[in-house]
Every structure is written in structure tokens, then in C-alpha cells.
Amino acid sequence: PLCSFCSENARGETLELFHSVHGWLMVLYERDCRRRFAPEDHWLRKDLKPSVLFQELDKDKKRAQLLLQYIPHVIPHKNRVLLFRNMVTKEKEKLGLVETSSASPHVTHITIRRSRMLEDGYEQLRQLSQNAMKGVIRVKFVNDLGVDEAGIDQDGVFKEFLEEIIKKVFDPALNLFKGIVVDVPFASFFLSQLLGHHHSVFYSSVDELPSLDSEFYKNLTSIKRYDGDISDLGLTLSYDEDVMGQLVCHELVPGGKTIPVTNENKISYIHLMAHFRMHTQIKSQTAALISGFRSIIKPEWIRMFSAPELQRLISGDNAEIDLEDLKKHTVYYGGFHGSHRVIIWLWDILANDFSPEERAMFLKFVTSCSRPPLLGFAYLKPPFSIRCVEVSDDQDTGDTLGSVLRGFFTIRKKEPGGRLPTSSTCFNLLKLPNYSKKSILREKLRYAISMNTGFELS
Structure with a gap:
């Protein structure tokens, strides 16, 4: 039926009916995504086999393409994530960015001064082509004198660079976004614009406004519920903004600053104000972010996801x-192994002593993100690792034969109880002393993760 509705032979009235029905269907689906009201798996087509659908996509079959374009939510979320990752891989293969038996991908090298990470990062990354940005980028950190830091980038150093530069860019103190705090995870209004939902006739700026400014949303809704004569408030169809100490008046409609808000036009005023805050006021910043995102990730790749699903992605x-x-999916180094008593203690503490919030803090401490990877830890890169250490971080030179043997046989020069666990988030690595007691491990680990601050990026 979908193919017949969208076929080239379909008449104007038929297409109009289809788009109308489809629009209302998506309104219901997106509302369900924001606040669940339908039963779990309600939207899935039980008779649709994802494997068959993917075979049809490989053969460019019309049915599969239309399903993905109009009603992707009938396909299980896990399969759509796998399809997305497959699309990314195919794009890299097409551009020659994947290691093969006969060729190695082109690698872009950039040199970054830690003291000027944002400036150097911006200057060097902005010169790269779109294809280079999609490929392998290796980072070398240097100090202000140009002396190289220790460390070879096998994705770990680049991950550290990515975390740090994004943290700096989105720091409200930098004021790149005029005081608007844009955090990762992204606000739902931005995800909706990234997906192009704001172009739909069914889109409502008012519904998305709380994710940008909840206080402003409350003030607007109070106008809607106001029982008296709204004109007594002295409002007009305009918005006054403080720009660098100067008051700038933005008219919501031509001549708006002379048009009073009344009980008759207050609903229109609410929608105009929401549209101004959601779109007009931040138009240039949002457009720049979306343009950059789409230069790397094709829009059609993400349209098979709802805004909350894209957030998780x-x-x-x-x-x-x-x-x-x-x-x-944990890898062990330095003499640790799955049956080592410290490792057994660790997993028992995480499972039975830590709360879900503390487990999230532990994951953030090691990986810089408190949420697990989509579809599981098999997709965490680099893999989650734990290494036995005996010295402080500034003395730690990695695994040696002596440290490995001491890890296996628990030979210690002194009790490491005074040392805290540490981590290298760029490598998803937990560096754990070989504690002699489970109680010491629990105490030190709990303290270490509670002192951690980091950035959320999957």
C-alpha cells in the first residue's frame, strides 16, 4: 500500500491524503517518543524481517527505501542502529578511509598546544576537507616550547582532544552561544531541528521550548492561563533583548512594538514568542552547528531515528x-585477570555495594561518559580496560615484567592503601592499585569517582 500511495502514477488527491495521514501518524509517534502512552513494541511490524529489508536496500528496492523514508519506526531500533553503522562503514570504504589488505587509509596529523587547544584545534581542523574530517585524524600534543608530549595516538589521544575541545567550546563562560547553555547531550529542540522536524506543518515551537528555556516557557504558559484582561500587562508583539548592555527591540510581526497583546491575540503571541526564542534568536548558531554536523553525517542517515533515539545515538x-x-568485554593488563581477587572484589562492589548512580559515576570516571554505548560494551572503542599499577601516575610507564609478576603473585613492597584508583579516559582505562582488602578498594574507589568531573560524549 505504501508503494502504491507514493508511486509515480499516484494522483494528486491520493498523495495529498497520504501526506496528511502520514503527518498525523508522525505527530502521534513523536508524542509517544517524548512521553510514552502506547504499549512497548506498538509501532513495530511483526511480519517485517529486518534481514530481508536490508537485502532489499542493498538491491535498491523501492519498498525498502520508502519504508525507511516514511515509517522507519516499524523497524526495531537495534536494527536501525546497525544499519546506520553499516552506512557509515560503506561511506568510509567508498572514500578509501578503511584499512584493507592492499591499502592503508590516509591519516591527517595535527599538532596541538595544550595551552591553546581551542585556537589550535579550530585553526587546523577548519582547513581540512569534508573527506579528511571523516577519516583518521592523529593528534600530537606539544607544550608551549614545542616539545612533544609522550604518547602515541591510536584513537585514545584523539578522544582526549575531542573531549577537551568540545568541553571548552560549550563552556558558558566562553559565551559563544550568547549565554545559551548548549550541552551534550543535546537539547531536544536542537535534535528536532537537526532531523528537520521544524519544517513540518505539525511542528510546534511551544512544545520544544522547555528544552531551551523552561523558565521562559512557564512565563508564556502563565499568560495563556491568565484570567483577567491581558492588555493590563502592557505587553506588545515584540521582545526586548539586552545585547552588550543595549536594549534591542525585536518585532515579532511588522509594527509589533505598537500592537498590544490582548485576550484575542495572546495565543498567537505565545507562538510568536516561542518561535523567536527557538529559531530567530539563535538562527545563525544553530545553522552553523547543523551545517557542520551534516557535512560529516548525511541527513538521510539519521532521519530513521526519533529525537530521543538520536540523543542515544x-x-x-x-x-x-x-x-x-x-x-x-573488559581487557586486563599488568597482571590482573578475571580471577584475580582484586578484580573479583571490584565486580562484587559494583554489583552489590554501589547504587545505580554510583555505577554511572564509575563508568564516567573511566570512560568520561556515564551512559553505556548503544547496543552494549562490545561497541566501546577503545575497549574497557583495567591495569594493575604500583606507582603514582607521573611515575607510571606502563606494563613491565616486574609489574606483571607482582600483579599475578601480589608481591608488594608496601601496602598501596594510601593510593587512589585513577583513570585514563582517552583509553577507557582504569588504573587500580593491588589493594590487600576489599574494604579499602571500596572506600578508595567510592572517593575517587565522587571527585571526578568529566564530559558526556558517547
Whole structure:
């Protein structure tokens, strides 16, 4: 039926009916995504086999393309994530950005001074082509004298660079966004614009406004519920903004500053104000972010996701951490192994002593993100790792034969109980002293994760 509705032979009235029905269907679906009212799996087509659909996509079959374009939500979320990752991989293969038996991908090298990370990062990344930005970028950190830092970038140093530069860019103190705090995970209004939902005739700026400014939203809704004569408030169809100490009047409609808000036009005023705050006021910043995003990620790749699903794709899953899955995909170094007593204590503490919030803090301490990767820890890169250490971070030179043997046989020169666990988030690495007691491990780990601050990026 979908193919017949959208076929080239479909008449104007038929297409109009289809787009109208489809529009209302998507309104219901997006409302359900924001606040669930339908049963779980309500939107899925049970008779649709994802494997068959993907085969049809590979063969450019019309049915599969239309399903993905108009009603992707009938496909299970996990399969759509796998499809998205497959699309990214195919794009990299097409551009020659994937390692093969006969060729190595082109690598872009950039040199960054830590003291001028934002400036150097911007200056060097902005010169790269779109294809280079999609490829492998290796980072070398240097000090102000140009002396190289220790460390070879095998994705870990680039991850550290990415975390730090985004943290600096979105720091409200930098004021790049005129006081608007844009955080990762992204606000839902931005995700909706990224997906192009704001072009729909069914889109409402008022519905999205709380994710940008909840206080402003409350003030607007109080106008809607105002029982008296709204004209007594002295409002006009305009908005006054303080720009660098000067009051600037923005007219919501031509001549708006002379048009009073009345009981008759107050609903129109609310929608005009919401549109101004959501679009007009931040138009240039939002357009720049979306343009940059789409230069790397094709719009059609993400349109098969709702705004909350796209959030999870960018920032990780909001489900509780699956410790068994994490344990299954953990790599050990320095003499630690799955049966080592310290490792057994660690998993028991995480499972039975820590709350879900503390487990999230632990994950953030090690990986810089409190949420697990979408579809599980098998997709965490680099893999989650734990290494036995005996010295402080500034003395730690990695694994040696002696440290490995001491890790296996628990030979210690002195009790490491005074040392805290540390981490290298760029490598998803937990550096754990070989504690002699479970109680010491629990106390030190709890203190270490509570002191951690970091940036959320999946």
C-alpha cells in the first residue's frame, strides 16, 4: 500500500491524503517518543524481517527505501542502529578511509598546544576537507616550547582532544552561544531541528521550548492561563533583548512594538514568542552547528531515528549499566585477570555495594561518559580496560615484567592503601592499585569517582 500511495502514477488527491495521514501518524509517534502512552513494541511490524529489508536496500528496492523514508519506526531500533553503522562503514570504504589488505587509509596529523587547544584545534581542523574530517585524524600534543608530549595516538589521544575541545567550546563562560547553555547531550529542540522536524506543518515551537528555556516557557504558559484582561500587562508583539548592555527591540510581526497583546491575540503571541526564542534568536548558531554536523553525517542517515533515539545515538544509552556485559568485554593488563581477587572484589562492589548512580559515576570516571554505548560494551572503542599499577601516575610507564609478576603473585613492597584508583579516559582505562582488602578498594574507589568531573560524549 505504501508503494502504491507514493508511486509515480499516484494522483494528486491520493498523495495529498497520504501526506496528511502520514503527518498525523508522525505527530502521534513523536508524542509517544517524548512521553510514552502506547504499549512497548506498538509501532513495530511483526511480519517485517529486518534481514530481508536490508537485502532489499542493498538491491535498491523501492519498498525498502520508502519504508525507511516514511515509517522507519516499524523497524526495531537495534536494527536501525546497525544499519546506520553499516552506512557509515560503506561511506568510509567508498572514500578509501578503511584499512584493507592492499591499502592503508590516509591519516591527517595535527599538532596541538595544550595551552591553546581551542585556537589550535579550530585553526587546523577548519582547513581540512569534508573527506579528511571523516577519516583518521592523529593528534600530537606539544607544550608551549614545542616539545612533544609522550604518547602515541591510536584513537585514545584523539578522544582526549575531542573531549577537551568540545568541553571548552560549550563552556558558558566562553559565551559563544550568547549565554545559551548548549550541552551534550543535546537539547531536544536542537535534535528536532537537526532531523528537520521544524519544517513540518505539525511542528510546534511551544512544545520544544522547555528544552531551551523552561523558565521562559512557564512565563508564556502563565499568560495563556491568565484570567483577567491581558492588555493590563502592557505587553506588545515584540521582545526586548539586552545585547552588550543595549536594549534591542525585536518585532515579532511588522509594527509589533505598537500592537498590544490582548485576550484575542495572546495565543498567537505565545507562538510568536516561542518561535523567536527557538529559531530567530539563535538562527545563525544553530545553522552553523547543523551545517557542520551534516557535512560529516548525511541527513538521510539519521532521519530513521526519533529525537530521543538520536540523543542515544550521540550520547550513549540511558539504560542501566549491564555489569555482566561490561565484564565480558573488559581487557586486563599488568597482571590482573578475571580471577584475580582484586578484580573479583571490584565486580562484587559494583554489583552489590554501589547504587545505580554510583555505577554511572564509575563508568564516567573511566570512560568520561556515564551512559553505556548503544547496543552494549562490545561497541566501546577503545575497549574497557583495567591495569594493575604500583606507582603514582607521573611515575607510571606502563606494563613491565616486574609489574606483571607482582600483579599475578601480589608481591608488594608496601601496602598501596594510601593510593587512589585513577583513570585514563582517552583509553577507557582504569588504573587500580593491588589493594590487600576489599574494604579499602571500596572506600578508595567510592572517593575517587565522587571527585571526578568529566564530559558526556558517547
